[in-house]
Amino acid sequence: MYRPDEAGKQKPSQPAREQRAPAERGSLLDLLSPDLDEPAKADERAAERSSGTPGVQRVEAVAPLPAAAVPRGSYFPGMNDLGRIGIDDLIGWLRGGLFWIALAVFLCVAAALAYALTATPRYTVYTDIVVDPSNLNVVSDDVFTSNPQRDAQLLEVESKLRILTSRNVLSRVITRLRLTEDPEFVKPSALGSLKNLFSTKTEQKAGDELAAMRALSERVEARREERSFVVVMKVWSEEAGKAVTLSDAIVSAFEQELFQSAAESAGRVAQNLNARLDELRHNVTEAERAVEDFRRRNGLQSTNDGQLVSNQLSNELNTQVLDAQQRAIQAETRYRQMNDAIVQGRTASASEFESVNMTNLREQYNVLQQQIASMQRTYGERHPRLVNARSERATLEAAMADEARRILDRAKADMDREQQAFAALRAKASDEKSNVFSDNEAQVQLRDLERDARAKAAIYETHLARAQQITERQQIDTTNVRVISRALPPNSRSWPPRTIVLLAGGAILGLALGIGLAVTLGLWRFLRGRGPAAV
Structure with missing residues (x-):
């Protein structure tokens, strides 16, 4: 004191x-x-x-x-x-600053009330999306491979999360909902009409799109839940229904962007494959033409089973040569047997001599031989009928001998013909064998050309099938993105808080500011030597 x-x-x-x-x-x-x-x-x-x-x-x-x-x-x-400085000093300072405390509380409450009445309301909606890093297994041999490692999968989800709020997705939403014409996103300015006088329609459109992009990007936020593939997207707007519409449009644009991205990637691969196919097709054509030209130059003809005609002809000639040789041997054997039968006098009984005349003569000879035997027993050796019969027998024997010689001549002619045919076929087979050897040597080069043509054709067919498969893959949506909780209209606005909350906050803030101001003024007077009197 x-x-x-x-x-x-x-x-x-x-x-x-x-x-x-x-x-x-x-x-x-x-x-x-x-x-x-x-x-x-x-x-x-x-x-x-x-x-x-x-x-x-x-x-x-x-x-x-x-x-x-x-x-x-x-x-x-x-x-x-x-x-x-003690508690009494602080109480004295607060008592002396009651006016400032009341003024601060009044001003803050008035400001809170004015803000509650004039602030633009915000309605926030939430959408839960499962972004699976592994695409749907529609195609067994897909263009894109999935990595089983968890870190890589999380990176894939984070990448897709960035796509969710990317400009491409937001641009789709702006175009679909025509946000450039919405005053909430493109707010008219005082100088807007003046700027439009000095800018073209393209510039005006670009400016509106840029303004709508900025406003929409500020209203969208996405994050991934810990230890999961669930992405939570938050969207706010000045109207509850519009917030839900924006959320649904962003999810739809996100799915379209993922599909278009995959389709464009597959399209680039297919385009590169198609560009490569022209060169591969040319290579296959040239290789097959080289094979046919080589066949034509060397006279190489193949059958349906892939065997050369020369080899097949040589095999057939060898078979014919063997048959001709067998026939020539048979004809020569028959001729020798006939010749031996004639020399031995077995013309009447030899089976080698077979003909219609010989058969008739043998029948007549046998009948006459029986008659002669009967006459010998009946008439004796000198009977005229027996002499006539023996004369007829001699005539028949001469006729059979003549017939046998004719058959022998015919057999000799057959033998000569068969031997000539055998010789001709053997010579032809020998010539054809030399052709086969030359064709086999040429076929070695031909097989090399055919292997090259088959390899190029296999590569071309593989690329062609892959290009067609990827082209069809562009029409299939394999992105594995599912919405597990769609946005619902909120019951109340998310900002600003309720008026009563704002007024309470303003009162608390005003009280704190008033107390701080009163203490500051009291401390200032104390330091200046004009502290409050003792209590």
Whole structure:
């Protein structure tokens, strides 16, 4: 507490301090430094301790120094008494700043009410999407491969998450919902009509699209849940229904973008394959033409089973040569047997001589031979009928001999013909065998050309089938993206909070600001030496 005797104790030291003041005004550090004498401070503390009354609680407050007691060389004379500030000082400062506290509370509550009445409402909706990194297994040998490692899968999900809020997706939404014509996204400005006078329609359209893109990107936010492939997308708008429409449109555009991205990638692969197919087709054509030209130059003809005609002809000639040789041997054997039968006189009984005349002559000869045997037993050896019969037998034997010689001549002619045919076929087979050897040597080169043509044809067919498969793959959507929780219209706005909450917050903020202002003003007066009187 402030005591009158302290002023008396401080007065004797005032002249000396006033004498030092002119010398101390020249430095800012001197103004801020304490200039009370240490003995005076010691006397003041001793007087404060001696004036205490046992059993009675003293409440002290720093009193402002009289104008004559304020040192003229100090800008903050109360700096040395900061440690003496107590609860009573703070209460006094708050009591003295009640006006400022009330004013701050009133202004903050009024500002909160004005903001609640004028702020643009926001309605936020949420959509849960499962982004599976593995695409649907529609094609067994797909263009895109899936990585089973979890880190790679998370990177795939993060990449698709970035696509969800990309400009391509948002541009699809802007075009589909015609957001460039929505005042919420493209706000008209005071200078807008003036700018339109000096810009073309293309520039105006580009500017509106850019403004709508900025506004829409600020309203969309997506994040991935921890330890899952679930992506939560948050979209807000000034209208609840529009927020739901925006969310559904973004999900649809996201699915279309993924499908188009996969289709474009497959299209690029198919285009590269088709460009390669022309060269492969040319190579296959040239290889097959080289095979046919080589066949034509070397006279190589193949059968349906792939065998050369020369080989087949040589095999047939060998078979014919064997048959001709067998026939020639049979004809020669028959001729020799006939010749031996004629030499041995076995014309009538030899079976080699077979003909119609020989058969008739043999029958007549046998009948006559029986008649002669019967006549010999009946008439004797000299009977005229027996002599006539023997004469007829001799005639038949001569006729059979003549017939046998004719058959022998015919057999000899057959033998000669068969031998000639055998010789001709053997010569032809020999010639054909030499052709086979030359054809086999040429066929070695032919097989090499055919292998090259088959390899090029296989590569061409593989690329052709793959190109057609990838072309068809462009029409199939294999992206594995599912919406597990669609956006629903919110029951209340997400921003600003309710009016009562805003007013309460404004009151609390105003109270805090008022208290801070009151304490600041009180502290300022204390430092300036004009603290509140003792309570």
